[in-house]
Amino acid sequence: MTPTLDIQQPQPFDLVGETILFAGNAAGFEGTLSVTVSEGHDEVTGSTSVGSLGLRQVQGAIEIPATTMFQLNRLFLTLADDTGNENGPSVTIPVLFGPRILPGYRGWQPYTVAAGDTLSAIAQAQYGSNDFAPIFEANQHILASPDVIFPGQTLRIPRADI
Incomplete structure (x- = not known):
């Protein structure tokens, strides 16, 4: 079975800034992936458009607002095809948040x-x-x-x- 999410950037434990860039290959229900950045206390969410008919290249960014009060420097970036099914495939990547370091x-x-x-x-x-x-x-x-x-x-x- 071909995975519907193949995230190539960021890699685990990459050092990221206030704009987290992501890229890879994906297919999403109705052409959308949800994007979440969390550290267990706070969360930032967004979405990005992808192809819905087969695996396609995807790239995007999520901004971490200056008002976000992340308490930890290890964040988790999750990209998920859950727009049509809350149990859809997802990928979670731990990253290190430079502005907190x-x-x-x-x-x-x-x-x-x-x-x-x-x-x-x-x-x-x-x-x-x-x-x-x-x-x-x-x-x-x-x-x-x-x-x-x-x-x-x-x-x-x-x-x-x-």
């Missing part, structure tokens, strides 16, 4: 860990402060502890000045 978030840049690096030292070099929390939170999907990083590891450095 770093105030003024505008994007991120990669950083390759060198021998002798610590998260505090990287934060000092990147932000002028040894507060490594934004770096740790932006990489929570690959870092189990802020005390354990490895040379050659690529980290995402959240930026407010891009």
Whole structure:
């Protein structure tokens, strides 16, 4: 059976901003997919048009209003073909919400860990402060502890000045 939802962007644990872009292939009942972003306390909803007769490319965006008071930095983006059946197929992708990780978030840049690096030292070099929390939170999907990083590891450095 061919899946009716194949979401290629974002990937799990991508670092996203106030506009979450999504893309993939989908077919939706009456040509519509519902879009929900939630973290268990708050929710933003929308919809996007897709083909109803076979799998077609789909792309869209959902805006997270500045007034949304998400309490957590891990969000769940759900795209669902539930317009004609509340039990229709859906895909849920965990993403990390940059504006909750770093105030003024505008994007991120990669950083390759060198021998002798610590998260505090990287934060000092990147932000002028040894507060490594934004770096740790932006990489929570690959870092189990802020005390354990490895040379050659690529980290995402959240930026407010891009």
